[in-house]
Amino acid sequence: MTDNYHHGDLKNALIQAGLTILSQEGIQSLSLRKVAKYVGVSHAAPYAHFADKQALVAAIAAEGYKRLYEQVSAAAQANADDPRTQLIETAWAYVQFALYSPDHFKVTFSGVVEHEHDYPDYLEQAKKNFTLMVKVVTACQAYQLLPQGDTELLVIGIWSGIHGLIHLLLGNQLPGAVLTRYSTREMLLAQLNQLLISHDGDSHP
Amino acid sequence: MTDNYHHGDLKNALIQAGLTILSQEGIQSLSLRKVAKYVGVSHAAPYAHFADKQALVAAIAAEGYKRLYEQVSAAAQANADDPRTQLIETAWAYVQFALYSPDHFKVTFSGVVEHEHDYPDYLEQAKKNFTLMVKVVTACQAYQLLPQGDTELLVIGIWSGIHGLIHLLLGNQLPGAVLTRYSTREMLLAQLNQLLISHDGDSHP
DNA sequence: CCATTATCTTTACAGTGTAAAGTTATTCTT
DNA sequence: AAGAATAACTTTACACTGTAAAGATAATGG
Structure with a gap:
């Protein structure tokens, strides 16, 4: 030993x-x-x-997806009673993972250059995350918080928004003026509020 | 010679x-x-x-932003009469640039690892693009096609959506089932229609 | 016209991924 | 339990990478 x-x-x-x-x-x-x-x-x-460096990177990426799932699903369970808050907090968990582990996030989402198909572990973790997002969005649809229609298409729309915001943040693409004016969470909330249907009588602090 | x-x-x-x-x-x-x-x-x-490889990469990235601007501004000018179509077609031009030149797009948005500040050419092109987006979105706000409020924040929301969709597409992150069901353009339109305010009497083919 | 200078070449070195062959310890077979 | 097969690891080797340093060349400016 x-x-x-x-x-x-x-x-x-x-x-x-x-x-x-x-x-x-x-x-x-x-x-x-x-x-x-x-x-x-x-x-x-x-x-x-x-087999090669890519294989190691793929394993690290799969681990990234795994940790992302842990964070997001924890947020989902902590807010299982309120679909709206659940959506917001799972999205926030996603953002936080990216901001706390930017390089791990990058490897997870653009490290495996191609041929993700060759790494079943990675695909499995990816699918698991997507399924979780579908679940959260479905709940919101059931409560009329999100528009009806193809859920997966809606998930892609929401996911794209969060994912893109992170990429712009990590890539330093956003003008400094905006960054001083709004916090990351405010930008995320603005993003989500564009999509969420506002109901009178709701309280969203 | x-x-x-x-x-x-x-x-x-x-x-x-x-x-x-x-x-x-x-x-x-x-x-x-x-x-x-x-x-x-x-x-x-x-x-x-x-000075080093990063400097060359930064120059290539600046060129990427430049070409992106050419594509997007061409789409903007071709649809100067209709703000709604202008938003859609500029967004579509953005997506097309990314899909036609995926590696150039990647270099442009995640090749300059950090210290973008050291490359004024890059910053200038980035700013130029952002300004153009602000213009397009402002027009939509004037026509009540997008919600009022901080335009730059709104731009970030829309940009994030488009940018994220591209990253998920280029990174092969979207489930194959969805990709067979919807075209790239349909996904983009779904994205934008989540944000655009629908007015009766509008025609959007 | 000559000296300066920007541009390019040559040489060199440490770090990278990866292939091939050799070494060691575990496991499997009987 | 003994030897054979095998998986895990080391050693050696090579081509390629970024980059530094020193030398060569051609354009330029006094």
Whole structure:
């Protein structure tokens, strides 16, 4: 066990090391050789568990989707009683994950350049998240908080809005003037309020 | 002129070579040495014009914003008579640019990792585009096609929606089932119609 | 016309992904 | 339990990357 041979759980150790590097040094510093060194293993050792760098990145991306799901589903369960608040807080959880772990978020959503199809783990986590969004939106539709019609199309519309806002924020694309005028949460709420149907008598602090 | 010394317009030639590589081989193949070889110059020659790779990427990104502006402003001018159509067609031009030149789009919006501030050309083009969007949205507000209120905040909301849709499309994040059911344009229209105020008597084919 | 300077080449180095062959420890078979 | 097969890891190697430093060349400005 003290020797380097047969680490035991090298695959996961490499993923964890990748996450650490990602959060400490950023996406530019994420290399196969560095994660290997980090775990204390030769630079070719990862190839016993990952076909190539893309495969490791895909695993890290799948982990990103997994953590995103944990955050979002926690927000969903904490607000199961009010569909409107549930939508807002799940969206907010999504944004927060992205802002707290920007590089992990980037890897998750644009790190696996293509061929996501080759990584079933990734696809599974992606599907799980989408299903959760469908559920939240469906509840809102049932309460007349969102327009009727194809739910999946509506999910894409809402998801696009949140996702795009994050990308513009992370990419520093928004004019500084706007950033000083509004908080991130205000921008998200403005976004969602464009879609949510306002009912008299509602209270939304 | 036949010799390699004093190429004449090496800086632009390198950018053009970068664009060619980007469209032909993708973002992974974009390297300083390759653009240099492509132009027929030594691998260190680019350093006379660009401080580092980031600087070249920033120039390519600025060019991306420039082309995006050309496409979008053309659509704006072609539909100057009808604000609603103008919004839709400018948005569609935006989407089309992204789908026709996905790698150039990616470089433009997530290639300059950070420090965009160091590249005034890039910032200028970015601002130009934002101003155009503000103009289009302002027209829609004047015609009661979009809700009143802070125009820039509204622009961010709309921009986020379009931008996010593109990212999800380019990142292959949308479930295949939805993609077979709706065209890209239908998804964009669904997105915009969530925001646009419907007036009786309007015709929107 | 000569010196300066911008532009480009050559050489060099550390870091990257990955292939191939060798080494070690585990597991499987009998 | 002993040996064979195999999975996990190391070593060595190579092509490619960004970039620094020093040298060569051609245009320019006094």
